[in-house]
Amino acid sequence: MAHYAKPLARLVAALERLPGVGPKSAQRMAFHILRHPEEEARQLAEAILAVKQSIHFCRECSNFTDQELCDICADPGRDRTLLCVVAEPRDLIAMEKTNEYRGLYHVLQGLICPLEGIGPEMLRIRELFPRVANGVQEVILALNPTTEGQTTTMYLASRLKPLGVKVTQIAYGIPAGGDLDYADQATLISALQWRREIL
Amino acid sequence: MAHYAKPLARLVAALERLPGVGPKSAQRMAFHILRHPEEEARQLAEAILAVKQSIHFCRECSNFTDQELCDICADPGRDRTLLCVVAEPRDLIAMEKTNEYRGLYHVLQGLICPLEGIGPEMLRIRELFPRVANGVQEVILALNPTTEGQTTTMYLASRLKPLGVKVTQIAYGIPAGGDLDYADQATLISALQWRREIL
Numbered sequence: 001m002a003h004y005a006k007p008l009a010r011l012v013a014a015l016e017r018l019p020g021v022g023p024k025s026a027q028r029m030a031f032h033i034l035r036h037p038e039e040e041a042r043q044l045a046e047a048i049l050a051v052k053q054s055i056h057f058c059r060e061c062s063n064f065t066d067q068e069l070c071d072i073c074a075d076p077g078r079d080r081t082l083l084c085v086v087a088e089p090r091d092l093i094a095m096e097k098t099n100e101y102r103g104l105y106h107v108l109q110g111l112i113c114p115l116e117g118i119g120p121e122m123l124r125i126r127e128l129f130p131r132v133a134n135g136v137q138e139v140i141l142a143l144n145p146t147t148e149g150q151t152t153t154m155y156l157a158s159r160l161k162p163l164g165v166k167v168t169q170i171a172y173g174i175p176a177g178g179d180l181d182y183a184d185q186a187t188l189i190s191a192l193q194w195r196r197e198i199l
Numbered sequence: 200m201a202h203y204a205k206p207l208a209r210l211v212a213a214l215e216r217l218p219g220v221g222p223k224s225a226q227r228m229a230f231h232i233l234r235h236p237e238e239e240a241r242q243l244a245e246a247i248l249a250v251k252q253s254i255h256f257c258r259e260c261s262n263f264t265d266q267e268l269c270d271i272c273a274d275p276g277r278d279r280t281l282l283c284v285v286a287e288p289r290d291l292i293a294m295e296k297t298n299e300y301r302g303l304y305h306v307l308q309g310l311i312c313p314l315e316g317i318g319p320e321m322l323r324i325r326e327l328f329p330r331v332a333n334g335v336q337e338v339i340l341a342l343n344p345t346t347e348g349q350t351t352t353m354y355l356a357s358r359l360k361p362l363g364v365k366v367t368q369i370a371y372g373i374p375a376g377g378d379l380d381y382a383d384q385a386t387l388i389s390a391l392q393w394r395r396e397i398l
Contacts, residue, residue, distance in 0.1 A: 003291075003292045003295050003296070004263075004292075005253075005254060005263055005264045005265045005266070005269065005270075006265060007246070007249045007250045007253045007254055007265050008250055008254055008263060008265075010242075010246045010249065010250075011246040011247060011249070011250045013246075014239075014242050014243040014246040014247075015243070015246075017239065017243075018228045018231055018232075018243075019224075019227050019228060019231045020224050020227060020228075021228075025218075025219050027289060027292070028218050028219060028289075029217045029218060029219075029220075030250065031287075031288065031289060032217055032218045033217075033247055033250060033251070034250060034251070034254055034263060038251045040213075040216065041247050041248065041250075041251045042248065042251075043209075043213050044213040044214070044216075044217075044244075044247055045243075045244035045245070045247040045248050046244070047206070047209045047210040047212075047213040047214075048210060048213075048232055048240050048243055048244040048247075049240065049241065049244050050206045050209065050210070051206045051207055051209075051210045051229065051232060051233060051240075052232070052233070052237045052240045052241075054204075054206045055204060055206055055207055055233055064203075064204055064207060064233060065204045066204045066205060066206050066207075067204070070204065071204075088230075089230065090226060090227075090230060092202075093202045093203075093226075096202050097202070
C-alpha cells in the first residue's frame with residue numbers, strides 16, 4: 001500500500017495476518033493504536049511477546065498454561081475419575097463455561113485429518129493413555145461432530161476400550177457440521193447429559 | 200476470565216481494546232498468536248511499537264508519516280494549486296484510491312464537535328491558513344456529510360473566503376450520515392466531479 005508510511009504499512013500487514021482481520025479492520029486497528037497512549041500499545045506488544053515466552057502445554061492435559069500444571073489439573077476439587085477429551089483449548093473453555101463438568105480434561109491440540117496429513121502421532125494422543133491407566137473410570141469424547149471429529153472419536157474409542165475404561169461420546173446436541181466453540185451453554189449441557197457409551 | 204492462564208488473559212484483554220474486537224475474536228487472535236511462529240508474533244509486537252515511535256504528523260499536511268514530509272507533500276508531480284481538506288488519514292486514503300485527485304491534502308485530524316468539547320483550536324486548522332496563502336487556488340472541503348462535518352465545512356469556508364481563495368465542497372454523492380471512509384470509488388469520483396463553490 002503506497003498510501004501508508006512504511007511503519008504503518010508494516011503494522012497493517014502484521015495485523016491482517018490475524019484471523020478474521022481484513023484490510024479495513026487492520027487499518028482501523030492501526031489508527032486506533034496510533035491515536036491511543038503509548039502505554040496501551042506497549043501493553044499489547046508486551047502481552048503478545050509474554051504469551052509466546054511463558055505459555056506452553058500443561059504437563060498433564062496439554063492445555064495452555066504458564067505453570068507446570070494448568071489450574072484445572074492442579075485443582076484438588078476436580079473429579080479425577082472423569083476425563084473429557086477435547087480438540088482445542090477453546091473447546092475446554094466452552095465446556096468450563098457450562099459450570100456443569102467437574103472432571104479433568106485432555107486437550108488433543110487438533111484432530112486427525114488424513115487429507116491434511118495430520119495423523120494421531122502429531123496430536124497429544126500418546127500422552128492420553130498413561131493418564132487413563134491412572135484411576136480414570138470414564139473418558140468422555142467431546143469432539144466436534146465433523147468428519148475429523150468423528151474419525152478421531154472412533155480412533156480414540158478403539159484404542160481406549162481395550163484398557164477396560166468406559167468410553168462415552170457427548171450427544172448430538174450440537175448441530176452437525178457446527179463448532180463446539182460456538183455452541184450455546186444449554187446445548188453443551190444437554191450434550192453432556194446425553195452422552196452414551198460407544199463400541 | 201478464570202479459564203485462561205494469566206499471560207493469555209492479559210493478551211485477550213489487550214486485544215479486546217482494539218476497535219471491532221469482541222471477546223470471541225480476541226480469543227481467536229490470541230490462540231492464533233500462540234500457534235504461529237514466534238517470529239510472526241515478534242513482527243506484530245515490533246510493528247506496534249515502531250508505529251508509536253516513528254509515526255508523527257507531516258509538517259505540511261498533518262497526515263501520518265515517518266518522514267518530515269509525507270510522500271504526497273514531497274511528490275513534485277502533485278498539483279500545488281489544489282488543496283483537499285479531510286478529517287482523518289483514512290479519508291485521505293479513500294480519496295487516493297480513486298486515482299482521480301492529483302492535488303495536495305490537509306488532514307484536520309478530527310472535526311469540530313461542540314458537544315464533545317472539540318473546538319477548532321484542537322484540530323490542525325491553524326496550520327491550514329499559511330498553506331492556503333502560499334499559491335493555492337482552490338480548497339476542496341471533503342468532510343463527512345454529518346453534523347460535525349457540516350459545522351466544520353461552514354467554519355472553514357467562512358474563514359477561507361476572506362483570503363480570496365476558491366472554496367468548494369464535494370457533492371452530496373455520499374449518502375447523508377454515511378462515512379467517507381466506506382464510500383465506494385465511483386461515489387467518491389462523482390462527489391469530486393460535482394463539487395460546487397459555497398458561500
